Amino acid sequence: MRAAIRAVAFDLDGTLVDSVADLMHASNALLAELGRPPVDLPSVRSFVGDGAAKLVERVLAATGGVPAPDEAARCVERFLEIYEADPSANSVLYPGVAETLEALAAAGLRLGVCTNKPMAATLRLLDDLGIAGRFAAVVGGDSYPTRKPSPEPVLGLLDRLGVRPEETVFVGDNEHDVAAARAAGVARVLVVPYGYTRVPLESLPHDGVLDRFADLTGRLSC
The missing domain is CATH 1.10.150.240 (Putative phosphatase; domain 2)
Known part of the structure; x- marks a missing residue:
């Protein structure tokens, strides 16, 4: 089961x-x-x-x-x-992100960020864009000895969240996200099509593409 x-x-x-x-x-x-x-x-x-x-x-x-x-x-x-x-002067949330994070948090899900961006800039950016409070844990590119595509930061994040890989869905945009999440053994890996990937999404071993970020809430229940 x-x-x-x-x-x-x-x-x-x-x-x-x-x-x-x-x-x-x-x-x-x-x-x-x-x-x-x-x-x-x-x-x-x-x-x-x-x-x-x-x-x-x-x-x-x-x-x-x-x-x-x-x-x-x-x-x-x-x-x-x-x-x-000033890491946020021209940065914006993608459509549907703020509302979807609010809905997921309200549903009782533990939310976390795993990025290769340095931690100081990550925390400032999340705070400036008004979503820092949605996350129970955040790890950056300098939080562990290795970065994605290594599974180490993903596993470190899950440990901080207090959850197991098989209880977690990972959402990313590129090949490093998919590789790290797969190696960490998460339940599902979903990708967005609008990000910074350098390879075709169809070539990656993900579990589905979110045409809209807001589609995530429905995908978690299936």
């Missing part, structure tokens, strides 16, 4: 929040300081999903090359200073 669903875990960027404009602005502020040309929105969208260090590496590679490790580390540090100062 299948366990009842007690929790829903969410990715952040590309799932709950469209944040790519703020990531682009922070990237271009860094590039301007370095005397490099800016990157555009489609490029940054394709760079998102592996944490800040990888985003900066891809931005640098696209605008003249990645510098030596020490300089690259300084670029990541500076990017985070810029981005974390």
Whole structure:
């Protein structure tokens, strides 16, 4: 007999929040300081999903090359200073997110966020967009030694939520979300079609696509 669903875990960027404009602005502020040309929105969208260090590496590679490790580390540090100062100026919740989270919380489900974004920026973004209070636990890209696609942060989140994998549905937008959730052994993995994935959704071993975020409430009961 299948366990009842007690929790829903969410990715952040590309799932709950469209944040790519703020990531682009922070990237271009860094590039301007370095005397490099800016990157555009489609490029940054394709760079998102592996944490800040990888985003900066891809931005640098696209605008003249990645510098030596020490300089690259300084670029990541500076990017985070810029981005974390205001990570929500141009970021918005996707349609239906606020209402759906409210409905899920009212139904007694435990809600959590598992993202590769650094924790400080994650907490600030959730708070600025008015949904921080919906989540019983949040883990970021610097919460554990590994990030998605490793299952470690997903399992860490579930431990903080006090639920088992077989009692959890994971909702994400890209290949790392699906891989991490599958490896963690969650009951179901659902994906949204509007996010930042770099591969076709049909190629991923998910359990269904949410055409609208609001469709999630109905999918949890089937």
